[in-house]
Every structure is written in structure tokens, then in C-alpha cells.
Amino acid sequence: MAAALFGCWLRVGGARSAVAGPVVSARPTVVQTSLSRSQVALLGLGLLLMLLLYMGLPGLPEQTSWLWGDPNVTILAGLTPGSSPIFYREVLPLHRARRVEVVLLHGRAFNSHTWEQLGTLQLLAQRGYRAVALDLPGFGNSAPSKEASTEAGRAELLERVLRDLEVQNAVLVSPSLSGHYALPFLMRGHHQLHGFVPIAPASTQNYTQEQFWAVKTPTLILYGELDRVLARESLRQLRHLPNHSVVKLQDAGHACYFHKPKDFHLVLLAFLDHLP
Numbered sequence: 001m002a003a004a005l006f007g008c009w010l011r012v013g014g015a016r017s018a019v020a021g022p023v024v025s026a027r028p029t030v031v032q033t034s035l036s037r038s039q040v041a042l043l044g045l046g047l048l049l050m051l052l053l054y055m056g057l058p059g060l061p062e063q064t065s066w067l068w069g070d071p072n073v074t075i076l077a078g079l080t081p082g083s084s085p086i087f088y089r090e091v092l093p094l095h096r097a098r099r100v101e102v103v104l105l106h107g108r109a110f111n112s113h114t115w116e117q118l119g120t121l122q123l124l125a126q127r128g129y130r131a132v133a134l135d136l137p138g139f140g141n142s143a144p145s146k147e148a149s150t151e152a153g154r155a156e157l158l159e160r161v162l163r164d165l166e167v168q169n170a171v172l173v174s175p176s177l178s179g180h181y182a183l184p185f186l187m188r189g190h191h192q193l194h195g196f197v198p199i200a201p202a203s204t205q206n207y208t209q210e211q212f213w214a215v216k217t218p219t220l221i222l223y224g225e226l227d228r229v230l231a232r233e234s235l236r237q238l239r240h241l242p243n244h245s246v247v248k249l250q251d252a253g254h255a256c257y258f259h260k261p262k263d264f265h266l267v268l269l270a271f272l273d274h275l276p
Contacts, residue, residue, distance in 0.1 A: 111140030
């Protein structure tokens with residue numbers, strides 16, 4: 001292609017030198033010269049692009065973590081070690097780190113990616129919190145686990161994940177289905193939690209008033225105004241927690257954090273910011 005273009009340029013040059021006399025005879029030469037310059041420019045651009053490709057563009061990172069979301073926030077992803085690995089997404093604080101770290105569970109129709117889609121992970125990082133969102137066994141990128149078949153196994157699984165990820169002063173956010181994991185853990189290891197945010201969690205009926213009363217963890221009970229089944233059932237039991245506050249999100253259903261993310265974020269951040 002280069003030779004053809006170069007040859008065209010030579011022919012044009014030859015024609016210009018060979019043609020003599022009236023200006024009329026030079027007009028085709030001018031047109032041909034303009035066309036050849038355009039072609040040469042395109043050729044040069046193509047060669048430049050080929051050179052850049054040859055030099056090599058940045059490849060995919062080799063480590064098992066990826067980048068997503070807000071360009072100012074790095075969202076890492078990975079698997080916990082062991083025979084039953086749990087997939088997680090994690091953000092680190094952009095500014096001065098606060099004392100507590102937030103662990104986000106999920107309901108039946110969701111997974112850890114939900115907290116990225118809603119901007120919760122990014123917002124927490126911007127506010128100075130480390131946050132980890134988990135895919136529970138059998139959801140998202142986490143394989144099913146035999147541990148999840150018993151109450152003790154689910155509590156131990158959650159405890160192991162927090163230990164593997166070196167989560168300190170955890171605040172556990174537990175919507176709906178995830179109550180099957182969060183509540184056994186709360187009853188067994190509430191001393192490890194710095195805060196608890198149940199959002200109409202499942203399995204509250206499995207525990208007595210006395211068991212709830214023994215938990216001193218600061219708790220924010222959240223539910224949607226339009227959730228007339230699980231929210232009311234869980235609220236009846238969770239009110240026995242001695243150190244709690246209750247917030248009802250207006251015009252929101254069972255997944256109130258999903259229906260009203262701005263309201264949810266405001267309430268969650270107010271709770272986190274005022275923890276001792």
C-alpha cells in the first residue's frame with residue numbers, strides 16, 4: 001500500500017514537471033496531489049497505531065482482584081482461603097480510616113454486587129470506612145457449603161470469614177435471608193461486633209426474649225413501611241435488644257435499602273458516624 005501511494009506521488013510529481021504551458025493543464029495535477037497527501041496521512045496514522053500496538057498496551061492484572069465503579073474508589077474482589085471459599089468485594093477508606101469496619105450481607109434476590117450497584121461500597125470508602133460485601137454460600141460467586149446447613153455452621157462460617165479478612169470492630173449489616181447467618185453469630189459472638197444493622201432479617205423467631213436481652217451491641221433496626229410481613233415479625237423480636245433504635249423508610253418495601261438507597265445511606269451513615 002505504501003509503495004502504491006508512493007508511486008502515485010511520484011507519478012504526480014513527474015506529471016507536474018512534464019506539464020508546461022497553460023494553467024488549465026495543471027488543474028488535474030493539483031487534485032491528484034491533494035488526494036495523495038490525504039492517503040499518505042492516513043497511511044502514517046495507520047503505521048503509528050500499529051507501532052503503538054506493537055509496543056504493547058497494558059494487560060489485565062495478574063492478581064485475583066479487579067477494579068470497578070467510581071474512578072476514585074478501588075473495589076477489590078477475591079476469595080477467602082480454605083476449602084469453602086467465600087467471594088467478597090472490598091473497599092478501603094479514601095481518607096483517614098474510621099475505627100469501625102462494615103460487613104454487608106444480602107437477601108435472597110441479591111449478592112455482594114448489589115452494594116456496588118447501589119453505591120454503598122463507594123460511599124463508605126469516601127466516608128472513611130473499610131467495607132466488605134460477601135456472597136453468602138450458594139449465591140453470586142460463592143459455591144454452596146455444607147457449613148450452611150446448620151445454625152452453628154453458619155455462625156462459624158461468618159466468624160471464620162471475618163477472621164480471614166482481618167475485619168476489626170465489625171458493624172454487620174444483615175438484610176432478610178442473611179439473618180440465618182447474622183443472628184446465630186450475634187447470639188454467639190456479639191462481643192466481636194461494634195454494631196448491628198438488621199433489615200427485616202429472617203430467623204428472629206428462633207431466639208427468646210432473654211437471648212436478645214443479653215446482646216448489648218448498638219443496633220439500628222431498619223425496615224420498609226410497605227413490608228407488612230417479615231418486617232413486623234422481626235421487629236417484634238428485635239425490640240428486645242436493649243441498645244437499639246428503629247427507623248422506618250417511607251414508601252419502601254421489604255428490600256428498603258434497594259427501593260430507597262439515598263434514605264438508607266443517610267440513616268446508615270448517621271448510625272456509623274455516631275458509634276463510640
